[in-house]
Amino acid sequence: MSQPSSSAGSEISIQHFNVDPGSSFEFLLIGISYALSAGLQPGPLQAFFLAKVSAGGWRRALPAAFAPLISDGPIALVSILLLRALPSSFRSWLQLAGGVLLLIFAWSAFRNSRREQPPPADDPSSTPKTIGQAALINLLNPNPYLGWSLVMGPAVISAWEVGPGMALALLFSFYVTMISISLLLIYLMGQALLIGPGARRTLSLISGTLLVGLGLYFLAQASTALLKISL
Incomplete structure (x- = not known):
């Protein structure tokens, strides 16, 4: 579902992402693209x-979309603190691992696109009732830890x-x-209770x-940075 302050380290990090210091477009694109893929x-x-919508309707489920802001x-x-304490080469290796992780997630998404039925919802009687509980669910989810350590963390440090x-x-x-995608998903779930197979396949x-x-972008950037460090 997060990072050397020396001149040399800074130069390597900037080259790591191939970013024009005068433009934030590339970092904006990274944030938007990763949020879209993670949110879907x-x-x-x-x-x-899905369980919250099933239990009380989409309006009551909307606050859960803001859970990542807490978790x-x-x-x-x-x-970020751990990544800043590590040498730039280690962060490049982490980003290389992040690229592989993103490709694994992509394979999972394409596999999900072939499924005919969505996974069953949780029992409504045990559905969490508050945004705090939704945040706890996210805290116990390994994906945000992987995402911040391997993708968003190095990107935030370079930015x-x-x-x-x-x-x-x-x-x-x-x-x-991320929040906009979550709000949209909750609304769509509420309109049909369960998103139809065609819509789910398209989203996947x-x-x-x-x-x-x-994934390919991160692999290319990390490989370029590691080659420059080794020369």
Whole structure:
């Protein structure tokens, strides 16, 4: 579902993402693309949305879309602090692993697109009732830890080294997109209770395509950075 302050380290990090210091477009694109792919992926939080909609309707489920704003804080802080203490080459290896992880998620998304039926909803009687409980579900989900350690964390650090405004733009684009996608999913679930097979397949295909693009991008950037470090 998060990171060397020396001149040399900063230069490597900027090259790591091939970012023009005068433009935030690339970081905005990273935030939006990763949020879209993560938001469309089936997972514990999306299963909670479905259970909440089934139990009380889509309007009562809407606050759950904001759960990542609560749960991601400690995850992001720990990830960024740890990553900043590590050498730049280690972060490049982490991003390489992140690219592989994104491709694995893409394979999972394409596999889900072939399924005929959505997974069964949780028993409504045990559906969590508050946004705090939704945040707890996200805290217990391994995906945000992997995402912040391998994808968002290195991206935020590189953005911050270009300029604090870049990092803020990246985070803003990520969370606005993630929350918007979650709100849309909750609404769609409410309209038909369960999203039809055709719509689910389309969402999974979109998610998989975005994940493939991001995965290949991260693999290319990390490989380039590691080659420059080794020379």
